[in-house]
Amino acid sequence: MERRRFLQNIGATAVGFSLLKSSMAAQLSASAEAVGSVVVVGGGMAGTTVAKYLRFWGGTGVDVTLVEPNATYYSNIFSNMVLTGERTLSQLSYNYSTLKSKYGVKVQNYSVSSIDPVGKKVTLSNGVVLPYDRLVLAPGIDFEPLPSLTGTTANQAKIVHAWKAGAQTTSLQNQIKAMTSKDTFILTIPPAPYRCPPGPYERACVVADYLKRTKGGGKVVILDANPGIQAELQNFTTAFNETHKGIITYVPNAPIASINADTMTVKTSSGLSYTGKVINAIPSHKAGKLITDSGIGLANGLNGKWAGVNVLSYESTNLDLAGIHIIGDSSSTTQPKAGHIANAEAKVCADAIINTFKGGTINQVPITNSSCFTPITKTTASWLSVVYRYDPASKTMLPTGNGITESNGATSENYEDMLKWFNNLMADTFS
Ligand SMILES: Cc1cc2nc3c(=O)[nH]c(=O)nc-3n(C[C@H](O)[C@H](O)[C@H](O)COP(=O)(O)OP(=O)(O)OC[C@H]3O[C@@H](n4cnc5c(N)ncnc54)[C@H](O)[C@@H]3O)c2cc1C
CATH class of the missing domain: 3.50.50.60 (FAD/NAD(P)-binding domain)
Incomplete structure (x- = not known):
C-alpha cells in the first residue's frame, strides 16, 4: 500500500x-x-x-x-x-x-x-x-572556502568535497578504498541550504556499509553544522542507530572551525577535535x-x-x-x-x-x-x-x-x- x-x-x-x-x-x-x-x-x-x-x-x-x-x-x-x-x-x-x-x-x-x-x-x-x-x-x-584549512599543499589536496561528480569523486573513492577496519572517515556537512538535503547522510550510510562489508569494520563520523538531520529524519535515525550501529557517530551542531591536513584533524567551533584517515569536507554552498x-x-x-x-x-x-x-x-x-x-x-x-x-x-x-x-x-x-x-x-x-x-x-x-x-x-x- x-x-x-x-x-x-x-x-x-x-x-x-x-x-x-x-x-x-x-x-x-x-x-x-x-x-x-x-x-x-x-x-x-x-x-x-x-x-x-x-x-x-x-x-x-x-x-x-x-x-x-x-x-x-x-x-x-x-x-x-x-x-x-x-x-x-x-x-x-x-x-x-x-x-x-x-x-x-x-x-x-x-x-x-x-x-x-x-x-x-x-x-x-x-x-x-x-x-x-x-x-x-x-x-x-x-562553494565558499573551507575555514582555516592548513597543511602542506599535497595534504590539503587530499581534502575533497566530491559534491560535484568528477575528478574529486575518483579521488575520494581511492581514499576510501585505502582505508582499513581501524580507520575513520570524517564527513562534514555545511549549513543548509546545500544541494541534496539527504545526500550527505546517504554518503555516510553507503561508506559505513562498504567498510563493514569489505574491511570488516571502520568508523564514520558525521560533523553536521546543522542542529539535526535535514531530511528523512526517521530513516536516517534508524540507519545510524541500528543498521550502522557501532560504525556511524552523528554529531549535530558541529560547524568546522579548522582543518589540519597534516594531522588529519578537524576542530569544530565548540572546540571538539576529531582525527581521521579520510576527511570529506563539504564546504558551504x-x-x-x-x-x-x-x-x-x-x-x-x-x-x-x-x-x-x-x-x-x-x-x-x-x-x-x-x-x-x-x-x-x-x-x-x-x-x-x-x-x-x-x-x-x-x-x-x-x-x-x-x-x-x-x-x-x-x-x-x-x-x-x-x-x-x-x-x-x-x-x-x-x-x-x-x-x-x-x-x-x-x-x-x-x-x-x-x-x-x-x-x-x-x-x-x-x-x-x-x-x-x-x-x-x-x-x-x-x-
Ligand atoms: C552526492 C550527491 C547525490 C545527489 N543525489 C540526488 C538525488 O538522489 N536526487 C536528487 O533529486 N538530487 C540529488 N542530488 C542533487 C542534484 O545533483 C543537483 O541538485 C542537481 O544536479 C542540480 O541541477 P542544476 O542544473 O542546478 O546544477 P548541475 O546539475 O550542477 O548543472 C550545472 C551546470 O552548469 C554548468 N555551468 C556552470 N557555470 C557555467 C557557465 N558560466 N557557463 C556555462 N555553463 C556553466 C556546469 O558545467 C554544469 O554542467 C545529489 C547531489 C550530490 C552531490
Whole structure:
C-alpha cells in the first residue's frame, strides 16, 4: 500500500513524468505559434531539461542554444555509489547528442563569461556574443572556502568535497578504498541550504556499509553544522542507530572551525577535535559563480548568495533583469536543491516562456514534485517524496497533502524502485 501510494504521488515512473508533461502541455494555448530565441546556460539537470522542453513543447519557432563548457555531464545523483564501487563515473555520464539530433537544440561547448541584461546578450569564453529574447541560467552551485584549512599543499589536496561528480569523486573513492577496519572517515556537512538535503547522510550510510562489508569494520563520523538531520529524519535515525550501529557517530551542531591536513584533524567551533584517515569536507554552498559574480544584481536572494525568483516563471525578482530566468540549485525557493526538482522547475519555466512567446498568460497554479531515493546499504534504500503547489498568499511553493513523506524504512523493493526512478529521471532530462 505504502509503495503504491508513493508511486502514485511522486510521478517518479515513466507514467508520472509523462503525466506531468501532458498536464503542462495542456496549459499551453493551442492556437498561437511560439516564436522567440532562448539562450540556456548550464547543461545540468535544470538547463538540459529546459532546453529540451522549450523545443519539445514550443516547436521549431523557439530557437534554443544551450551553453555548457563540458561535452560530458556526470550525474551527481548516484555518485555516492561510485565511492563504494557499485557504479562507475562512465555509467553516470550523459551527453547532449539527443538534445541536438532529436530536439534541434544548438549546443555551444563554452562557458558564459558575462551577461548584458540591457542589450539582451551574453558573451561566451571564446568571445562569441549570443543575443536572446529570454535567458535561462542554470549554473548549479559553487562553494565558499573551507575555514582555516592548513597543511602542506599535497595534504590539503587530499581534502575533497566530491559534491560535484568528477575528478574529486575518483579521488575520494581511492581514499576510501585505502582505508582499513581501524580507520575513520570524517564527513562534514555545511549549513543548509546545500544541494541534496539527504545526500550527505546517504554518503555516510553507503561508506559505513562498504567498510563493514569489505574491511570488516571502520568508523564514520558525521560533523553536521546543522542542529539535526535535514531530511528523512526517521530513516536516517534508524540507519545510524541500528543498521550502522557501532560504525556511524552523528554529531549535530558541529560547524568546522579548522582543518589540519597534516594531522588529519578537524576542530569544530565548540572546540571538539576529531582525527581521521579520510576527511570529506563539504564546504558551504552558494549559487554558481555566474550568479554571484555577475555584477548585475542576480544574487538578490537569501544573504545575497542565491538568485531570487518568481516561482510562476523562475524570472528574476530583480525588476531590472526582466527576461532572465534562474532555475535549479542556483535559485532561491522553498523547494530543495535537488535534481528531481530542478527537472520540475525547468518544465514550469519552459511552459512560462513558451506562453509568453505566444502572447498568452502564465500558469498561476504550478505544481512541482521532488523525490529522493537513498541507498542505506548495498541492497536496500529508503525514500522521501513531496508535491509542491503555488501558494498565492506567500507567493511560494508549499508542500501539499501530507507534506514531506518518507518511506517506512529501507527495503530491497525500494532499491529496485530507486533504479527505475533514476533511469526515468535521467531519460526525461537527457533523451
Ligand atoms: C552526492 C550527491 C547525490 C545527489 N543525489 C540526488 C538525488 O538522489 N536526487 C536528487 O533529486 N538530487 C540529488 N542530488 C542533487 C542534484 O545533483 C543537483 O541538485 C542537481 O544536479 C542540480 O541541477 P542544476 O542544473 O542546478 O546544477 P548541475 O546539475 O550542477 O548543472 C550545472 C551546470 O552548469 C554548468 N555551468 C556552470 N557555470 C557555467 C557557465 N558560466 N557557463 C556555462 N555553463 C556553466 C556546469 O558545467 C554544469 O554542467 C545529489 C547531489 C550530490 C552531490
